[in-house]
Each structure stands twice: as C-alpha cells, then as structure tokens.
Amino acid sequence: MRDYFLKFWEGLFTILIGMKVTFRHIFVPAVTIQYPSVKPQLPERERNRLYVNMDDCIGCDQCSRACPVSCIDIETVKSIPGEDLGKTSNGKKKALWVTKFDIDFAKCCYCELCVPPCPTDCIYMTDVYEFSEFERDSLLYDFVTLTQEEKEIKKKNFEEFQVKKEAEKAAAAKKAAEEKAAAQKEKPEIKHDKPTDDKKEID
Amino acid sequence: MIYDWLYNLTGSPILSMFVVSLLPLFAFILPFALFAVLAERKVSAHMQDRLGPMRVGYHGILQTIADIIKLIQKEDLVPTAVDKKLFNFAPLLVFAGSYAAFAAIPFSSIFIGSQIQLGIIYIVAVTGLVVAGILMAGWASNNKYSLLGAMRSAAQIISYEIPTLLIILTIIMITGTLSLYTLSELQTSFFWNWMIFGGPAEGLQKFLYLPLMLVGCLVIYISTLAEVNRTPFDIPEAESELVSGYHTEYSGMKFAMFFLAEYANMFAVSAIVAIIFFGGYQSPFGYLGNTLGLDWLVPIEQFFWFTAKGLFFVFVQMWLRWTLPRFRVDQLMAFCWKYLIPISFVILLLAGLISLI
Numbered sequence: 001m002r003d004y005f006l007k008f009w010e011g012l013f014t015i016l017i018g019m020k021v022t023f024r025h026i027f028v029p030a031v032t033i034q035y036p037s038v039k040p041q042l043p044e045r046e047r048n049r050l051y052v053n054m055d056d057c058i059g060c061d062q063c064s065r066a067c068p069v070s071c072i073d074i075e076t077v078k079s080i081p082g083e084d085l086g087k088t089s090n091g092k093k094k095a096l097w098v099t100k101f102d103i104d105f106a107k108c109c110y111c112e113l114c115v116p117p118c119p120t121d122c123i124y125m126t127d128v129y130e131f132s133e134f135e136r137d138s139l140l141y142d143f144v145t146l147t148q149e150e151k152e153i154k155k156k157n158f159e160e161f162q163v164k165k166e167a168e169k170a171a172a173a174k175k176a177a178e179e180k181a182a183a184q185k186e187k188p189e190i191k192h193d194k195p196t197d198d199k200k201e202i203d
Numbered sequence: 204m205i206y207d208w209l210y211n212l213t214g215s216p217i218l219s220m221f222v223v224s225l226l227p228l229f230a231f232i233l234p235f236a237l238f239a240v241l242a243e244r245k246v247s248a249h250m251q252d253r254l255g256p257m258r259v260g261y262h263g264i265l266q267t268i269a270d271i272i273k274l275i276q277k278e279d280l281v282p283t284a285v286d287k288k289l290f291n292f293a294p295l296l297v298f299a300g301s302y303a304a305f306a307a308i309p310f311s312s313i314f315i316g317s318q319i320q321l322g323i324i325y326i327v328a329v330t331g332l333v334v335a336g337i338l339m340a341g342w343a344s345n346n347k348y349s350l351l352g353a354m355r356s357a358a359q360i361i362s363y364e365i366p367t368l369l370i371i372l373t374i375i376m377i378t379g380t381l382s383l384y385t386l387s388e389l390q391t392s393f394f395w396n397w398m399i400f401g402g403p404a405e406g407l408q409k410f411l412y413l414p415l416m417l418v419g420c421l422v423i424y425i426s427t428l429a430e431v432n433r434t435p436f437d438i439p440e441a442e443s444e445l446v447s448g449y450h451t452e453y454s455g456m457k458f459a460m461f462f463l464a465e466y467a468n469m470f471a472v473s474a475i476v477a478i479i480f481f482g483g484y485q486s487p488f489g490y491l492g493n494t495l496g497l498d499w500l501v502p503i504e505q506f507f508w509f510t511a512k513g514l515f516f517v518f519v520q521m522w523l524r525w526t527l528p529r530f531r532v533d534q535l536m537a538f539c540w541k542y543l544i545p546i547s548f549v550i551l552l553l554a555g556l557i558s559l560i
Binding site: 021 | 246248249250251252253254257421522523525526527542
C-alpha cells in the first residue's frame with residue numbers, strides 16, 4: 001500500500017520536475033539562425049568557391065597540376081615579341097596569353113591545394129558558398145577575360161609568328177647549309193661520314 | 204440570451220437557432236484552431252530553444268492560414284481499397300462529435316448554445332461519437348497502421364472515460380445539478396467558491412472537500428488528456444510506431460477535419476475542467492461591469508475569463524506534450540485501471556460521506 005502511493009507521488013513529482021525544465025527553456029533565447037536573412041559567421045580560413053584574378057595570372061599551370069581532382073583546365077598561347085601583357089601586382093612579367101581557364105566546381109573538392117603553389121596569389125578562396133545550379137554544366141566557371149575573337153587573334157598571331165619564325169629558321173638553316181656546303185666544297189674529305197650518320201638517325 | 208435577442212430581432216425561430224448554433228463554430232472553434240495550431244508550434248519550438256515558424260507574417264502569425272490554404276488546394280485522395288462511404292463519412296463524424304460538445308458549453312452567462320438541464324451528460328455522451336468516427340476511419344482505411352491506431356484509440360478513450368465520469372459524478376453529487384450553466388452560477392463571486400476550493404459548501408465540509416477536489420481535478424485532467432489522444436497518451440497516433448494512426452490515409456480537407464476536431468476537442472475538455480473545477484465563466488474576483496454599473500460589460504468579461512481559463516489548460520496540455528514521452532500500451536492501461544479508477548472511486552465514496560455532514 002505504501003509502495004502504491006509512493007509510486008503515484010514519484011510519478012507526479014518527476015512530471016513536475018520535467019515541466020519545470022521545459023518551462024525554463026521557453027525563456028532561453030533560441031539558437032536558430034534565420035539563415036537566408038541572417039548569415040552565420042564563417043570561420044577565418046573557410047574554404048568556399050575559388051576565384052581567379054586574371055589580371056595577375058601568368059598562366060603557369062601550377063594550380064592545375066596541384067589539383068587532386070583535375071578540375072582546373074588551363075590553355076595558354078605564347079605572346080609574340082612586341083606585345084605588352086603588363087606585369088602582375090607582385091612584379092612578375094606576363095608572357096603567356098591565357099586562352100582557357102576553366103574551373104569545374106562540380107568536381108572541385110575545396111581542398112585549397114591550388115592556392116599555395118600560385119606564384120602571384122591570383123587564385124584564392126572567396127566567402128561565396130551559395131552557388132548551387134540546376135544543371136551540372138552551369139558549374140563550369142570560365143575565368144578568361146579575353147573574348148573569343150581576341151583568343152583567335154592571339155592564336156593566329158602566334159601561328160603566323162611561328163610560321164614566320166620557321167621560315168626564318170628554314171631560311172637561316174638553308175643559308176647555313178649553303179655556307180656549309182660552300183665550305184665543304186673547299187674541304188671535301190669530311191663529307192664521307194656525314195650522310196651515313198644522318199641516314200641512321202632518320203631510320 | 205443571444206437566442207432571445209436574435210428572436211426578437213428577426214422574429215424567426217429557425218434563423219435565430221441557426222445563427223446561434225453556428226456561432227461557436229465561426230466565432231470560436233475556427234479562430235481557436237487557427238490560433239492553437241500556431242501556439243502549439245511556437246510553444247514546442249521555444250521549449251526546444253528554436254523559433255518555430257517565422258516567415259509568414261510577423262513571427263509567423265499567418266502560418267496556419269497559409270497551411271489551411273494549402274490543405275484546401277490539395278487533391279482529395281481516396282485510395283482504391285478503402286470502404287469509400289465510411290472513409291468519407293468518418294472525418295465528418297469525428298468533427299461533428301467534437302463540435303456538438305460546444306452546444307452545451309456556457310461561454311458566458313448569455314452565450315450558451317443550448318441551456319439543456321442534462322448539459323454535462325450530453326457532452327460526455329456526444330463526444331462518444333468521436334470514438335465511433337475514429338474507429339470508422341481506422342477500419343475503412345484498410346491499412347494495418349490505421350486499424351491499430353483506431354483500436355488503441357477506442358480502447359484508450361473507453362478506459363479513460365470511466366475516471367472522467369466518476370469525477371463528474373462526484374461533482375454532480377455535491378452540487379446536485381447536471382446543467383453546466385447552473386454549475387457555473389453556483390461558483391460565483393470569488394475564487395474560493397470554485398469547486399477546486401470546495402465549492403459553495405461552508406465550514407468543515409468545505410475544508411474536507413478541498414483535498415478531494417485537488418486530487419479529483421488532477422485525475423479528471425489526466426483522463427481527459429487521454430481522451431483527446433494527446434501526448435503522453437498519443438499511442439493512437441504514435442507517429443514513430445504507427446505512421447500517424449487512424450488518419451494515415453487521409454489528405455487535404457479530410458485531414459484538416461481531423462486536425463480541427465483534435466484542437467476543438469482539446470478546448471472542449473479544457474473547458475469542461477474549467478467549468479467543473481475553476482468556476483467556468485466566473486471571474487475569480489468581482490466584475491468591472493458591476494462596479495461601473497455597465498451591465499453589458501459583464502458577459503464580455505465572463506467570456507474573457509472563460510477563454511482565459513480554457514486557453515490556460517490548453518497551454519498546459521501543450522506543455523505536457525513537449526515534456527513527457529509516450530506511454531506504452533500496457534502502462535497506459537495499468538495507469539488507468541490501477542491508479543485513476545481506484546482513486547476516483549475513493550473520491551466518490553469520500554465525497555458522498557462528507558456530503559452527509
């Protein structure tokens with residue numbers, strides 16, 4: 001009989017204790033952050049979306065090589081003499097036109113390994129983390145500042161320069177060969193070995 | 204009386220009866236359900252250190268209206284394997300049962316749907332429809348979880364009706380009336396005339412009634428809480444075991460009917476506790492209207508006190524819901540049959556003896 005009432009009393013009393021706890025919590029300030037309107041304070045070294053400052057990029061391809069998932073795709077075209085590409089902010093001379101600098105954020109694992117190798121500190125993490133897309137292709141970011149036409153012009157320029165250079169080289173080589181031939185005419189005894197050697201190399 | 208006033212105004216008994224019978228629904232149950240759903244979410248959120256709905260309107264006050272609009276727009280799904288007639292009729296029956304209870308509840312001395320002499324017995328009887336509706340819903344759904352939920356609900360409501368009725372019987376025995384209006388009028392003037400403090404009895408009798416009434420109030424509160432299937436007695440719904448019990452298969456407005464019925468029931472049982480033990484619409488102290496000599500103010504004050512008491516008990520129900528875990532079925536039955544029913548029998552017996560003094 002005593003147990004019966006003790007049990008009843010214990011049940012009631014513990015319920016009251018529980019109610020006291022929950023009632024106190026009504027007045028505890030909520031821990032909710034009203035997300036889209038109030039944003040949480042991010043940690044100092046948070047890793048989010050990458051950004052490339054193309055004014056500073058020298059097209060060295062180091063970030064691409066450091067990337068463990070190969071999400072950075074870089075193509076460059078050499079500049080021709082006489083073209084001034086300017087300098088980077090830390091004083092490096094730019095020598096390459098960057099015609100392609102794609103980062104695929106669908107692949108990116110936000111490891112930040114591409115950031116330390118950059119000699120000009122042009123690739124870095126921003127604090128943007130809301131960039132979800134409906135299509136995977138939209139996550140392929142193109143950072144190149146050149147237009148399509150400009151890219152083609154640069155490529156053409158370089159090819160023309162290359163052709164010109166080849167031509168010059170060929171001309172120079174021809175000239176050298178002629179000179180050599182002329183020289184060899186005067187000294188015919190050396191001529192015996194050379195053709196055979198050349199043939200071997202070609203084979 | 205509002206009915207008399209309307210009858211004088213319109214001269215048509217049918218029209219005035221119609222308005223009076225719809226008044227609790229539109230003036231009270233619907234606004235209350237809108238408010239209570241939001242209050243439930245806000246109370247639960249703040250008890251768990253969250254904020255709850257915050258987007259619709261200032262601090263989310265329009266959230267329930269948005270929810271209702273969504274529910275109205277939803278497709279009314281009727282699964283192929285259900286018993287269509289019963290399935291469609293069940294939510295109406297459940298809602299009708301809880302709505303009909305409001306007919307005999309005195310909101311204030313002039314606002315009472317029907318002044319029948321058998322008020323309290325009528326309420327107990329008509330809320331029995333809810334059991335039938337729930338059982339119907341569970342059976343017609345042709346779903347094992349629904350059926351289990353409905354069976355549990357029926358077992359639970361029938362078991363817990365016994366202590367409720369025994370306590371009500373005690374009160375009827377002491378006061379000698381079945382009418383809720385008369386019962387409220389008996390507990391008039393000051394709060395020490397409330398039944399919880401021994402009622403209108405005097406001297407030694409009042410002193411002896413006091414502990415009985417305190418325990419009785421506790422018993423009736425617990426058992427009515429179980430009757431409306433709320434936590435810790437929510438085994439019929441038990442979302443972690445039974446999906447959501449008897450209304451698993453319902454969607455759209457039919458689901459909203461169950462929801463409305465649940466909240467209407469919550470207020471109905473709170474109102475019963477308030478009327479029986481806490482003086483109903485009576486103010487705990489005098490009325491401002493009487494002091495100032497404004498007769499029309501008194502019913503409004505009474506309505507305020509009645510709503511305040513009802514809402515307080517609804518708040519306690521919510522508070523308990525977010526404090527206590529759910530009972531197991533055997534614990535539930537043991538609690539009713541081993542504790543509540545013997546205790547209420549003892550109260551009935553003692554109250555009977557004391558009333559002989």
